[in-house]
Amino acid sequence: MSRLLQKKCVSCDSKDMRPMTEQAAKGLITKVDGWNLVSEGDALRLKRSWTVKTFTKGLDMLKLVADVAEAEGHHPDLHLVGWNNVTVEIWTHAVGGLTENDFILAAKINRISMQHLLRRKATD
Ligand SMILES: C[C@H](O)[C@H](O)[C@H]1CNC2=NC(N)=NC(=O)C2=N1
Numbered sequence: 463m464s465r466l467l468q469k470k471c472v473s474c475d476s477k478d479m480r481p482m483t484e485q486a487a488k489g490l491i492t493k494v495d496g497w498n499l500v501s502e503g504d505a506l507r508l509k510r511s512w513t514v515k516t517f518t519k520g521l522d523m524l525k526l527v528a529d530v531a532e533a534e535g536h537h538p539d540l541h542l543v544g545w546n547n548v549t550v551e552i553w554t555h556a557v558g559g560l561t562e563n564d565f566i567l568a569a570k571i572n573r574i575s576m577q578h579l580l581r582r583k584a585t586d
Pocket residue numbers: 472473474475535536537538552553554555556557
C-alpha cells in the first residue's frame with residue numbers, strides 16, 4: 463500500500479504550511495497513477511480526467527470524489543464538461559500551491575471503485 467494511503471490530510475490553517483517545491487512535487491507525482499502535474503499561472507496543481515458513460519454517471523462520480531474529500535477535509539476543484547468529461551484538480555488553496563495533502567487526496571481518489579461509471583476505452 464502506498465505510504466500516501468496510510469496518511470490523513472492535515473488542517474490547512476497551520477501557519478507553518480508552505481507549498482512544496484517543483485522538485486518535491488515531481489518526486490511525489492510518480493506515486494499517484496494517472497495524475498498530472500500542471501502549472502496554472504505560477505501555481506502547481508494535480509489534474510486527472512476521466513470519460514464517463516453518461517452525464518448522470520459523471521455526477522455520481524463527482525459525489526464519490528466529494529465524499530472522499532469531505533472525509534479528508536481537503537477539497538478538489540470538480541469539473542463535468544461536454545456531458546461526459548470529468549476533470550479533478552487538486553491544490554492547497556491556503557498556500558497557493560501543492561502540499562502533501564494534495565497527493566494524499568489524489569491517492570485516495572484513485573482507490574474509488576469507479577469502473578462502472580467509466581466509458582470503456584476503444585482498446586478494451
Ligand atoms: C481548516 C481546513 O483545513 C481548511 O478550510 C481547508 C478546507 N479544504 C481545503 N482544500 C484545499 N484544496 N485547500 C485548502 O486550503 C483547504 N483548506
